[in-house]
Amino acid sequence: MTLADHKTVFFNILVQSALPVTLRLIAGSFFLACLIGMVGGIIRGLRVPVLSQLLGIYVQICRGVPDMLVLLFLYAMMTRGSTYSIAVLGISLIQGAYIIEIIKGGIQSVDKGQWEAAKAMSLPMTTTLFRIIIPQVMLVALPALIGQLVLLIKGTSVASAIGCMELTKRAIIAMSGFSNALVVYGYVLIIFFIMCHAITMLGKRIEKYVVERIIGDRYER
Numbered sequence: 001m002t003l004a005d006h007k008t009v010f011f012n013i014l015v016q017s018a019l020p021v022t023l024r025l026i027a028g029s030f031f032l033a034c035l036i037g038m039v040g041g042i043i044r045g046l047r048v049p050v051l052s053q054l055l056g057i058y059v060q061i062c063r064g065v066p067d068m069l070v071l072l073f074l075y076a077m078m079t080r081g082s083t084y085s086i087a088v089l090g091i092s093l094i095q096g097a098y099i100i101e102i103i104k105g106g107i108q109s110v111d112k113g114q115w116e117a118a119k120a121m122s123l124p125m126t127t128t129l130f131r132i133i134i135p136q137v138m139l140v141a142l143p144a145l146i147g148q149l150v151l152l153i154k155g156t157s158v159a160s161a162i163g164c165m166e167l168t169k170r171a172i173i174a175m176s177g178f179s180n181a182l183v184v185y186g187y188v189l190i191i192f193f194i195m196c197h198a199i200t201m202l203g204k205r206i207e208k209y210v211v212e213r214i215i216g217d218r219y220e221r
Contacts, residue, residue, distance in 0.1 A: 018170035036096030041103020062097035087159035106137035146203030
C-alpha cells in the first residue's frame with residue numbers, strides 16, 4: 001500500500017465516513033441504555049412486584065444470548081427500520097440489561113438507615129429516591145457505568161453484522177479495494193483503542209472529582 005492508500009483508508013474511509021456513524025451509534029445506544037437501566041434498576045432495586053420479576057427475565061435473556069444474535073433477530077423482525085436505528089435499539093437493550101443490575105446493586109447498597117430516616121421525616125417516596133438515594137447510587141455506580149460504556153464502544157462492532165456502516169463494516173468493505181487486512185483492521189483497532197482509553201481516563205478523573213467533592217481530602221486512589 002502506498003502512502004496515498006494509507007491516507008485514503010485511515011482518513012477518508014474510517015475517520016471521515018465511519019467514525020461519525022460509530023460516535024452517533026455510541027451516543028444513541030448509551031443514552032437509551034442508561035434510560036432503560038435507570039428505570040429498570042429502580043424497579044428492581046425497590047422490588048416492585050411482577051415488574052421486578054419480568055425485568056429479571058429480560059436481564060437473564062439479554063445476558064445469556066450473544067449480542068450478534070439479538071441484532072440479527074431485531075433486523076429480521078424490523079423490516080422497515082434502518083440499520084442504524086436497529087443497531088441502536090439492539091445495543092441499548094443489551095447494555096441496558098447490565099445497567100439495570102448496576103443501578104439495582106447501587107440502590108441495595110444504600111444503608112437502610114437512609115430509608116428509615118426519610119420515612120421518619122415523612123418525605124415522599126419520589127423525594128427520598130431522587131434527592132437522597134439516587135445521588136448516592138450514582139456515586140457507587142459511576143466506575144461500573146464507565147466500564148459499561150467502554151464495553152458498549154467495543155460492542156458497536158457487532159452492528160456490522162446487519163450492515164450498519166460503522167468502523168468495522170467500512171473496514172470490511174475497504175478490503176475489496178485494499179487487500180492488506182493487517183493495515184486496514186490495524187487502523188480500526190487503533191481508533192477503538194483511542195476511544196476506549198480516552199473514556200477510561202476521563203472516567204477516572206470524573207470519579208476522583210465527584211468523590212473529592214463529597215469526602216474531601218480523605219479520598220485516595
